[in-house]
Amino acid sequence: MTPLDPRLLSHVRAARRYIIFTAVTGFVQAGLIIAQVLLIAHAIAPVITDGVSLASRLPFVWALAGVVLARVVTTIAHERYAHRAADDVVAELRGAVLRHAIAMGPRAGTERGSEVVTLITQGLEDLRPYFVRYVPQLILAATVTPATLIVVFLYDWVAGLTILFTIPLIPLFMALVGWMTQSYSTTRLAKMRRLNAEVIDLLTGLPTLRGFGRELGPIARVKVIAQAYTRVTMQTLKVAFLSGAVLEFLATLSVALVAVGVGMRLVSALIALLPGLVVIMLAPECFQPLRQVGAHFHASADGIAAADAAFELLAQPVLADGTREAPAPDGRAPAIEFSALSVAAPGRDLLAPARLNGRAEPGTLTALVGASGSGKTTAIMAVLGLVRPAAGAVRVEFASGEHADVADLARESWHRWCTWVPQRPSIIPGRVIDQFAASETSEAPLLAGAELPSARLEDAAAMTGFDEVIAELPAGWDTVIGHGGYGLSVGQAQRLALTRALVEPTPVMLLDEPSAHLDAAAERHVLASLTALKDQGATVIVVAHRPTLIHLADVVIDVRSESASTLARTS
The missing domain is CATH 3.40.50.300 (P-loop containing nucleotide triphosphate hydrolases)
Structure with missing residues (x-):
């Protein structure tokens, strides 16, 4: 599944509404972040460099308070809508999978029953982190990062070039560790299906096993599968933590390069304080969405694997239906x-x-x-x-x-x-x-x-x-x-x-x-x-x-x- 899989947008109407809403809030967030940084810089820099009184900076302070309040309101509105949208998306996709499984006929349900049960109960629940955390950060990476980078170039082209050449490192390493995490997540979902299938079969046949005194026999087998599922889950978490540390290190190093360069040029009087403050405050905002995309990708990797499984099932052919209408029952048997x-x-x-x-x-x-x-x-x-x-x-x-x-x-x-x-x-x-x-x-x-x-x-x-x-x-x-x-x-x-x-x-x-x-x-x-x-x-x-x-x-x-x-x- 790609970051924004077109299959998800085509199958789930709630996903399309959510993406549009998230894109709008992403543009609003980008504008508010830039406004906040510019207001802070214009409120502080003249006081330090020109000796302007603090009282003359009050309009900027009040405007800054309004921007901060707007960011809080935007964040709250998005969080509330994100959770509701995740519920709608999961419910809609779950309904589509269930209806398609029924349309495939009873034989297909018998062959893939445990897979469908695992998918519509536990598997698709893992899509919630994908919609609540990963997708918003992906939208912010497509809006906030370019917008802030443009502003940085307008104030200091040297810092802009530094950010431009260091930013690709984060997606590169994110892709490398993401591929590894995705394979672990796919394996984890397969293990979960297998464990669920064993447990469902055991529960279905438990009366018969108990009748023959064999109800304790499958315990060892279920324990082995559960331990394998636990090992895969821990491997996924280990890769996620290590990759998160790598991304944090790269982002921190990139911001440090910008800050050191601006600091050296401030000391040498090659750059004024106002653009220096703007660049230093905007540099972390350029990297922050990408860092969060990498961090939340691992939390949503299980959901992405479940969505792939759902679309694979939805691609299966359904039982063909006839086109001829039977006459209405008239009480006489055929x-x-x-x-x-x-x-x-x-x-x-x-x-x-x-x-x-x-x-x-x-x-x-x-x-x-x-x-x-x-x-x-x-x-x-x-x-x-x-x-x-x-x-x-x-x-x-x-x-x-x-x-x-x-x-x-x-x-x-x-x-x-x-x-x-x-x-x-x-x-x-x-x-x-x-x-x-x-x-x-x-x-x-x-x-x-x-x-x-x-x-x-x-x-x-x-x-x-x-x-x-x-x-x-x-x-x-x-x-x-x-x-x-x-x-x-x-x-x-x-x-x-x-x-x-x-x-x-x-x-x-x-x-x-x-x-x-x-x-x-x-x-x-x-x-x-x-x-x-x-x-x-x-x-x-x-x-x-x-x-x-x-x-x-x-x-x-x-x-x-x-x-x-x-x-x-x-x-």
């Missing part, structure tokens, strides 16, 4: 046909499913069966348009007689026909009753008031057996559960998701192993619910492993996987 459907497994020479054929009719229960990894869940995702087939298609035949490939339909319009209950349903933190209030979309409310379930919701809970779960919970519908259904068993969370799906059924019901994690009594409730759905005329497609669910199905479709190269040779 038929869904798998026509030689093959989907390529990411990163493997495998098609899962491969050459899948079958048809799901309205008012029937269709079961997808097959070995683990054969592509049953992928077939469901193909029905939803969330994966693109490598060959074949999923076709929809609406009751009106209209036909369409799912890949050609606009996903949002097609999803109005569908309800999907995945193996791991999404459950938001909050009360149990809130899970249904958040999904209220129909004219008939799901809640009776703000606290009580409606009769329709209670009927759906009774159908899935979730009413028995409610009776066991300490506060019933008001019981608070955590992220992912923490506080509920896996089977209870599954029944909550089924209730949420059945309370407002759609013409197409897609369920991924709905009876998994359930005992025999709870499974009977699920089977009765599926029977009721198909009796209502819905097209019901389930991924099934249990014999009871397979026996209930009207149509059983066998799902298989094949090597992509083998299939290519045979075809």
Whole structure:
């Protein structure tokens, strides 16, 4: 990422507003600094050289006080706006990354899930020092330094040449140490992603590990990664401190050269006191912005690396969407046909499913069966348009007689026909009753008031057996559960998701192993619910492993996987 990456300005509107505001305040600061130096010099020099009374210098003193007050006000205004702008920029870029990750499809989210989580939580937070400290100093270096250097040349060309020839040393050394720091920051972000991925995987699989008594096994591995992350962080800080010292030394030496030269010429009466004071006071101001750019670059290097990662993700292709609008749901379920459907497994020479054929009719229960990894869940995702087939298609035949490939339909319009209950349903933190209030979309409310379930919701809970779960919970519908259904068993969370799906059924019901994690009594409730759905005329497609669910199905479709190269040779 360059000092002002055009990708940031093109993707983030808040960044453009902030750069414009910072440029304006930079010009104001340059003018105020020059005015302050000139007022001080004109207030002091005549008193020393010409014996002018102090009283005659009061107008300059009052003007100086006004300039100082203006600098304070400008600084406060910029600081307040800088923090707010940083919040806006981070929020806007975070939203763009999240929306793009979703648009890439569930498979991309699975492959890069930990990277996206790290980026939108911790990584982009490191952009705040970049906007609050680094960018303002960069603008000041482009405004204050040239302006003060011009004034120095006007008062003393010798000192101007000294500054002109010493200033390039600071950007040169800043670039050298910056490249080194950038590599450390990139490594640090990669280590952070890896550590986060390990911890997320560990937390996700912790119940299983604990069930087998292996919950302490990953501790050593996480500790090794954490120590590596700590070492890289300390190396970055070490380089930052050393480079800061180098830049301070160069700036101090350059100012000393100017001050010594002016001092020697003052003693030799080769320069008057007034221009000498102006030059000596402006010399540090010429170098100060560049010194601060170097110092704050290291504080913002992690944010720059995170922004590069964000733009790399934003450059990834998204899942193509269809252009044809599906008709509005009319209560009549469509038929869904798998026509030689093959989907390529990411990163493997495998098609899962491969050459899948079958048809799901309205008012029937269709079961997808097959070995683990054969592509049953992928077939469901193909029905939803969330994966693109490598060959074949999923076709929809609406009751009106209209036909369409799912890949050609606009996903949002097609999803109005569908309800999907995945193996791991999404459950938001909050009360149990809130899970249904958040999904209220129909004219008939799901809640009776703000606290009580409606009769329709209670009927759906009774159908899935979730009413028995409610009776066991300490506060019933008001019981608070955590992220992912923490506080509920896996089977209870599954029944909550089924209730949420059945309370407002759609013409197409897609369920991924709905009876998994359930005992025999709870499974009977699920089977009765599926029977009721198909009796209502819905097209019901389930991924099934249990014999009871397979026996209930009207149509059983066998799902298989094949090597992509083998299939290519045979075809």
